[in-house]
Amino acid sequence: xxxxxxxxxxxxxxxxxxxxxxxxxxxxxxxxxxxxxxxxxxxxxxxxxxxxxxxxxxxxxxxxxxxxxxxxxxxxxxxxxxxxxxxxxxxxxxxxxxxxxxxxxxxxxxxxxxxxxxxxxxxxxxxxxxxxxxxxxxxxxxxxxxxxxxxxxxxxxxxxxxxxxxxxxxxxxxxxxxxxxxxxxxxxxxxxxxxxxxxxxxxxxxxxxxxxxxxxxxxxxxx
Numbered sequence: 001x002x003x004x005x006x007x008x009x010x011x012x013x014x015x016x017x018x019x020x021x022x023x024x025x026x027x028x029x030x031x032x033x034x035x036x037x038x039x040x041x042x043x044x045x046x047x048x049x050x051x052x053x054x055x056x057x058x059x060x061x062x063x064x065x066x067x068x069x070x071x072x073x074x075x076x077x078x079x080x081x082x083x084x085x086x087x088x089x090x091x092x093x094x095x096x097x098x099x100x101x102x103x104x105x106x107x108x109x110x111x112x113x114x115x116x117x118x119x120x121x122x123x124x125x126x127x128x129x130x131x132x133x134x135x136x137x138x139x140x141x142x143x144x145x146x147x148x149x150x151x152x153x154x155x156x157x158x159x160x161x162x163x164x165x166x167x168x169x170x171x172x173x174x175x176x177x178x179x180x181x182x183x184x185x186x187x188x189x190x191x192x193x194x195x196x197x198x199x200x201x202x203x204x205x206x207x208x209x210x211x212x213x214x215x216x217x218x219x220x221x222x223x
Contacts (some may be wrong), residue, residue, distance in 0.1 A: 002044050003116065004094040005037045007102055008084075009050040010074035015205055020052065024105055024214050029204070030055060033102040034062050039109035042116045043098065049088045050074075067091045082184025089181040096120075097177050099186060103204045104171035105213055106222040107131075107196070112172065115194045119174045127179060127188035131172040133201040134164045166193060169201035 009030050013019035020030045027035065030048070037046050046064040048055065051074040059066035072078050073087045089097070098116060100107075111131075119129040137159045139147040148163050172194060173186040180186070199222055204210050216222045 001095045001120075002093065003042055003096040003098065004045040004047060004092060005040070005043050005098040005100050005112075006047045006049065006088060006092065007033050007037070007100055008069070008088060009048070009052060009055060009102060010069070011050075011052045012074070016207060016210060019204070020050070020055070020102060022210060024210075025217050029102040029105055031058055032105050033100055034058060034064060036107065036109050037100060037112065038062055038064075040112045040116070042113055045094070047088075047092055049091070065091075081186075084184075085186070086181055086184045089177060092177065094177045097173075097175055097180055099173040099175075101170055101203075104169065104201065105204065106200055106202045106216065107171045108200075108223050111196060111200060115172050115174060118192065118194060122192050126190050126192040127175065128186070128191040129172070129174040129194050130187050130191055131169055131194045131196055131201060132166040133169045133198055134166050134195055135198075136160060136162050136164045138162065139165055166195070169196070169203055171196070171201050171203070 007030065009020040016022060021028045024032060034046065037043060047067055048059050048064055049067040049069045051069045051071055053068065056066050069088065073084045098112065115129060115131065138149050141147055148165060149157060175186065175188060179188055199216060202213055204213060
């Protein structure tokens with residue numbers, strides 16, 4: 001059973017300029033993700049797919065596979081995520097895919113190893129795995145309806161006692177290649193949820209999130 005990890009990146013990010021090259025602790029987000037995955041002994045190969053040819057030197061440095069992505073599949077206005085996934089998988093030799101986004105920089109090798117082990121041990125019941133972050137708070141929907149609590153109850157329930165809500169943090173997706181390339185989805189119809197905390201699942205879209213990630217690493221809340 002061949003297990004490989006995929007990292008994708010693109011030029012032209014807008015919310016954070018050249019996002020793949022911004023650094024945390026002297027490593028770009030892409031290099032940081034490669035370094036984390038290189039420590040995952042369960043992986044047979046790592047693929048880096050991008051339209052940024054300047055990142056090719058990283059593939060040589062870490063001895064991973066470099067895939068030049070067509071411009072069309074790096075432009076969100078010209079394609080969609082499913083077509084991007086299908087296109088990338090055409091270049092990948094694998095049975096099981098671990099999709100690892102560089103914008104989740106605080107997921108270390110132990111989490112990847114545990115996620116892979118969980119998926120493999122649960123494959124008779126589940127067809128995919130995704131990482132999620134647990135939140136406990138008093139949540140409301142966009143119609144101002146309480147989701148997980150009754151604000152009019154006689155006794156107020158503190159947030160710690162409330163049923164949690166989970167959100168998909170985008171850090172880890174694992175699925176069999178044959179299923180992923182068929183429908184272009186990260187997640188199948190019977191997924192298992194891999195839980196991690198807010199720091200581990202931290203996702204970077206904006207500069208303040210980048211600065212917070214740097215601070216968490218600086219003060220050793222994360223590696």
